[in-house]
Amino acid sequence: MPRAEPRLQRKLLAWLLAPLLLLLLLDAAAAYWNAVRYAHLVHDRGLQEIAREIAAHVQPDAGAPRLQLSEAAAQSLRSGRQDRLWLRVQSDAGAVLGGDAAMPPPPPLGPQDGPRFYESRIEGEPVRVLAARLPGGAGADAPRVLVQVAETMHQRDALAWDMMASAVLPQLLLVAITVAIVWFGVSRGLAPLQRLRRAVSDRSHLDLSPIALDDVPGEVRPLVEEVNALMARLARTFDFQSRFVADAAHQLKTPVSGLKAQIELALRETQPERLQHSLSQLYLSADRLSRLVRQLLSLARNEPGALQSLQLQPLDLQAFALDLSMEWVPHAIQRNIDLGFEGGEQPLMIDADPDRLRDLVNNLIDNAIRYTDPGGRVTVRVAPVPPDECQLAISDDGPRIPVAERARVFERFHRLLGTPADGSGLGLAIVSEIATLHGARIQLEEDADGVGNTFTVFFRTRPVAALRPAAPLSAG
Ligand SMILES: Nc1ncnc2c1ncn2[C@@H]1O[C@H](COP(=O)(O)OP(=O)(O)O)[C@@H](O)[C@H]1O
Ligand SMILES: [Mg+2]
Known part of the structure; x- marks a missing residue:
């Protein structure tokens, strides 16, 4: 027998889960976008500090500025950062003062423009680049140089993912708990229906007594009442049928045994004219019997169910x-x-x-x-x-x-x-x-x-x- 699927339960869950998961997805997207923004905010500030530091190492040297960044100073710039760094400094006139050759030239930046962040690729890796015009050296009136600092984005990505996960995971948990509660609630709510189903399926085919209504939920009560009414009608019909079969058998019994007795008598008859008489009596009995059978058939044929x-x-x-x-x-x-x-x-x-x-x-x-x-x-x-x-x-x-x-x-x-x-x-x-x-x-x-x-x-x-x-x- 195919197992009855708890369709209602599945449907309810599907209706609940689909919108919840969609919401969760939208929320995760929003959370990711936010996290990326925040990660940039944090790490861009670090890039700006590095850029200022580098600019401070420029020696204005009478119109021909030079970048004087010792290996130790460069190391200290990099300290505490897990991402790779690239630098590049150029004078206002466009002359490269120092830095990594791999760094691509800066975008056009006007004298009045503020610092500019953008994304690019160096040695195949995606990087975040800052290009800023800063005073080259210590003095406030020092000539300006264009500093570029680039950094791979591993830390940013990790931070963004971390933030997103910490925002979305509790929500995922919430959805899971909701589903569990709904599943449990619906199963409990449907339990009376399951009991009703069992009560009906465990019944013997002869038991036409009404189904007990105490435990039946209000929604299906009218249905069960209708089924009970139908069973009551069936019980009456069955009763009628079995009485009819018994009556019919009883009615047939008497003429059939009469017929048998007559045949026994006729078999013992030796005189032809008396045998003839017995046979004609037999014929009458058989005729009556056949009429009875015809009547029974006619009765069956015209039962109330014969309307079709x-x-x-x-x-x-x-x-x-x-x-x-x-x-x-x-x-x-x-x-x-x-x-x-x-x-x-x-x-x-x-x-x-x-x-x-x-x-x-x-x-x-x-x-x-x-x-x-x-x-x-x-x-x-x-x-x-x-x-x-x-x-x-x-x-x-x-x-x-x-x-x-x-x-x-x-x-x-x-x-x-x-x-x-x-x-x-x-x-x-x-x-x-x-x-x-x-x-x-x-x-x-x-x-x-x-x-x-x-x-x-x-x-x-x-x-x-x-x-x-x-x-x-x-x-x-
Ligand atoms: N026209 C009638 N006049 C007198 N009694 C009748 C008449 N029709 C029926 N009955 C009575 O009703 C009974 C039932 O009739 P019916 O159902 O035709 O069965 P049956 O004729 O086989 O006995 C008959 O046995 C008889 O007692
Ligand atoms: Mg009659």
């Missing part, structure tokens, strides 16, 4: 019911029952699934003929019910279904006590399911003439606007 497989189409209830009634006439005559049909002239259009509607009508006519004594009447009636319904009513002369039983006869396997003809108790349950699938309602009353029952199914009439495309057909 419903194939509604416009259909004239009047013609449909008349056709079916005609099919029942031979059977009614056989039982000496007067089967009649009453309808109007106009077609009554409804939306229905023909196969299922046939099941519904057949079950109702079957009951009416089955439970009416010979000599009785059964009437199928179709009529509009203003404003937007039409009805299919089946009346019989059979024994009245008591008021207290009117709802129960629609339950699966329920049969009235003392009902003679054999049956399964599934017919009206099927009728009720099919009516529900069609959005129709059923009513059961005693018959208007006071004898028998009337089952009435009310269908919604198909809207007239939707009827129009079919009009040319009915005209033709």
